[in-house]
Amino acid sequence: MGAKRKKSESETMEDYDDDVVLDKKEKKKMKQMEKEKKKEILPSMIKNKEKRSAVHAKLKLQKKVEKRKKLKARDAEEKRALELGEEPPPRKIPRTIENTREFDETVCKPDDELFAGNDADEFSSVLKRERIPKILITTSRFNSTRGPAFISELLEVIPNAHYYKRGTYDLKKIVEYAKKQDFTSLIVVHTNRREPDALLIIGLPDGPTAHFKLSRLVLRKDIKANVLSLLRCIACRIMEIPTSHEPELVLTNFTTHLGHRIGRLIQSLFPQEPNFRGRRVVTFHNQRDYIFFRHHRYIFETKESKQGDSKGKNRKDGKGEKNTQQKVIARLQECGPRFTLKLRSLQHETFDTKGGEYEWVHKPEMDTSRRRFFM
Amino acid sequence: MPRTTTLECPGCPPLRALTFDSLGLIKVIESRVPQVVERWGDPDPSKCVLAASIDDRKKDPLLAVARKNGEVEAVNPLNGEIHAVFSNVGEDGVQPEDDAISGLHLFRRERPSGKALHASISVTKTWKVCGSGNVLCSKVDGSENYAVFGGKGVEVNLWDLEDCTKIWTAKPPPKNSLGIFTPSWFTCTTFQSNDDHRKFVADTNSHQVHLYDISAQRRPVLSFDFRETAIKVVTEDQDGHTLYIGNGSGDLASFDMRTGTCIYFD
Numbered sequence: 001m002g003a004k005r006k007k008s009e010s011e012t013m014e015d016y017d018d019d020v021v022l023d024k025k026e027k028k029k030m031k032q033m034e035k036e037k038k039k040e041i042l043p044s045m046i047k048n049k050e051k052r053s054a055v056h057a058k059l060k061l062q063k064k065v066e067k068r069k070k071l072k073a074r075d076a077e078e079k080r081a082l083e084l085g086e087e088p089p090p091r092k093i094p095r096t097i098e099n100t101r102e103f104d105e106t107v108c109k110p111d112d113e114l115f116a117g118n119d120a121d122e123f124s125s126v127l128k129r130e131r132i133p134k135i136l137i138t139t140s141r142f143n144s145t146r147g148p149a150f151i152s153e154l155l156e157v158i159p160n161a162h163y164y165k166r167g168t169y170d171l172k173k174i175v176e177y178a179k180k181q182d183f184t185s186l187i188v189v190h191t192n193r194r195e196p197d198a199l200l201i202i203g204l205p206d207g208p209t210a211h212f213k214l215s216r217l218v219l220r221k222d223i224k225a226n227v228l229s230l231l232r233c234i235a236c237r238i239m240e241i242p243t244s245h246e247p248e249l250v251l252t253n254f255t256t257h258l259g260h261r262i263g264r265l266i267q268s269l270f271p272q273e274p275n276f277r278g279r280r281v282v283t284f285h286n287q288r289d290y291i292f293f294r295h296h297r298y299i300f301e302t303k304e305s306k307q308g309d310s311k312g313k314n315r316k317d318g319k320g321e322k323n324t325q326q327k328v329i330a331r332l333q334e335c336g337p338r339f340t341l342k343l344r345s346l347q348h349e350t351f352d353t354k355g356g357e358y359e360w361v362h363k364p365e366m367d368t369s370r371r372r373f374f375m
Numbered sequence: 376m377p378r379t380t381t382l383e384c385p386g387c388p389p390l391r392a393l394t395f396d397s398l399g400l401i402k403v404i405e406s407r408v409p410q411v412v413e414r415w416g417d418p419d420p421s422k423c424v425l426a427a428s429i430d431d432r433k434k435d436p437l438l439a440v441a442r443k444n445g446e447v448e449a450v451n452p453l454n455g456e457i458h459a460v461f462s463n464v465g466e467d468g469v470q471p472e473d474d475a476i477s478g479l480h481l482f483r484r485e486r487p488s489g490k491a492l493h494a495s496i497s498v499t500k501t502w503k504v505c506g507s508g509n510v511l512c513s514k515v516d517g518s519e520n521y522a523v524f525g526g527k528g529v530e531v532n533l534w535d536l537e538d539c540t541k542i543w544t545a546k547p548p549p550k551n552s553l554g555i556f557t558p559s560w561f562t563c564t565t566f567q568s569n570d571d572h573r574k575f576v577a578d579t580n581s582h583q584v585h586l587y588d589i590s591a592q593r594r595p596v597l598s599f600d601f602r603e604t605a606i607k608v609v610t611e612d613q614d615g616h617t618l619y620i621g622n623g624s625g626d627l628a629s630f631d632m633r634t635g636t637c638i639y640f641d
Contacts, residue, residue, distance in 0.1 A: 116418030
């Protein structure tokens with residue numbers, strides 16, 4: 001024990017020797033830095049909740065004020081540069097989770113393998129317009145409250161969709177029945193605690209089975225309620241039941257092979273001849289593995305925008321010489337339900353959880369980082 | 376699938392893997408810099424690869440590939456050259472699409488009853504393995520005298536290839552305690568080691584692994600469950616008692632067959 005103590009003492013003596021080598025000025029700087037660090041008390045170090053929350057609020061306010069100052073300064077510089085005729089300094093790109101997404105090798109590249117795969121997969125007959133999509137919608141065995149409302153709205157969104165009550169049939173038997181009746185897809189809306197919470201899309205005859213988690217469902221009557229309270233003009237007449245024109249389909253951000261396959265699955269639900277005059281659009285937007293469903297009607301409007309307000313005011317000639325620019329913009333009005341889907345599993349054949357082969361299953365061990373997405 | 380990590384293994388010999396896909400392409404992947412090194416064939420869904428077998432000898436190795444349109448090709452695995460192509464339309468006129476090939480084995484040595492040459496292989500004998508049901512899996516043992524077949528509704532059989540006779544059949548499992556009888560559905564089989572033709576493993580659609588010993592009894596000697604989905608593939612290790620199993624939801628595990636314990640699980 002004694003020997004150990006001696007060694008530790010000798011080590012500390014060596015440290016002191018090193019210190020002596022440092023300049024005296026540097027030592028002073030180091031001491032000042034340490035003092036400053038000690039002065040900055042982090043809110044998390046304060047044990048008293050009231051004081052801690054007060055300090056935290058103050059810090060937040062400081063940060064907010066600083067950020068506003070920075071933004072104002074940046075805008076002022078840009079304006080000045082524009083007036084002077086110089087190029088404004090380039091805006092910095094914010095770092096987002098989508099920007100810093102982990103590299104994925106399965107991102108689709110437009111090569112002949114992809115196109116050959118597209119020709120060979122289960123949806124090619126529908127997407128090449130050889131078969132007209134015919135959808136069978138049904139529910140889980142217990143269905144109540146929001147379920148039927150959601151289904152009636154789905155029936156309006158998806159053309160050529162038929163609803164059948166579930167009864168007590170086995171899902172595998174329903175799949176066979178649908179095959180006989182020449183349906184191209186089967187959608188099962190699963191309800192849990194009186195709220196639709198899962199969607200099962202089965203392609204027929206041998207198509208893949210996609211199991212989605214459904215969340216954030218907003219029915220049409222709830223959307224209408226929000227907007228009606230804001231609108232005062234007669235234009236609110238536009239927001240009625242959507243027409244039965246074939247909708248246009250917008251699928252964005254399905255980049256990987258899995259995403260591409262899911263995109264084609266969704267595409268095969270809708271008819272391939274959109275009626276552009278109907279001005280109806282259905283959007284499936286994929287972001288961070290969540291698919292957002294929106295249903296809009298749009299109108300084209302011409303908007304007159306004045307050019308250079310300050311110059312117009314100074315002119316004494318009058319209003320006749322104002323420079324007006326005609327811009328055509330599209331105004332969107334949301335109709336129909338709004339919900340979010342997240343893919344839980346994709347199975348290669350029709351519904352068979354026990355014996356089937358899964359193409360993709362979400363397991364919690366796959367969520368290794370916040371910047372890793374699969375679709 | 377969990378994130379793939381790259382580890383530097385300086386002592387590990389470079390791996391070369393051949394993969395086949397449903398568009399009929401054969402891709403060669405090397406592990407030095409993990410990437411696809413070569414790609415043979417054109418994407419053609421009718422040429423979907425159903426089964427493959429390799430004879431990895433030092434001189435003139437050969438790879439046999441069975442495709443969906445009934446063709447069996449003999450390919451050189453080093454450069455992708457096709458040596459020969461055979462058509463497998465059955466004698467009774469069954470179309471290849473209805474009667475898809477489910478297993479393929481490339482014989483290494485010449486057989487006295489058949490005429491197997493280096494570069495060309497001719498089909499000499501065909502026989503019916505089972506009366507009804509689908510044969511889903513087959514495996515030929517190391518000495519190439521015996522073959523085991525199994526399938527949906529087809530119990531595991533062991534055939535002697537010299538005489539083309541069935542020498543052993545497994546007995547269906549006993550009834551459940553509830554009285555429910557699940558018909559057997561074997562999805563993959565393999566012999567436990569290259570030398571011993573008596574022990575083999577068969578995996579079922581109901582996530583069970585059975586080890587059979589023909590010298591002991593007709594029911595499985597050892598059987599255990601593996602997760603919840605059907606087991607799709609099984610293969611043996613060279614040491615004779617380790618087994619690698621893969622199932623339908625992407626889980627991989629290795630088991631020690633002497634005890635039935637799981638060594639590694641992914």
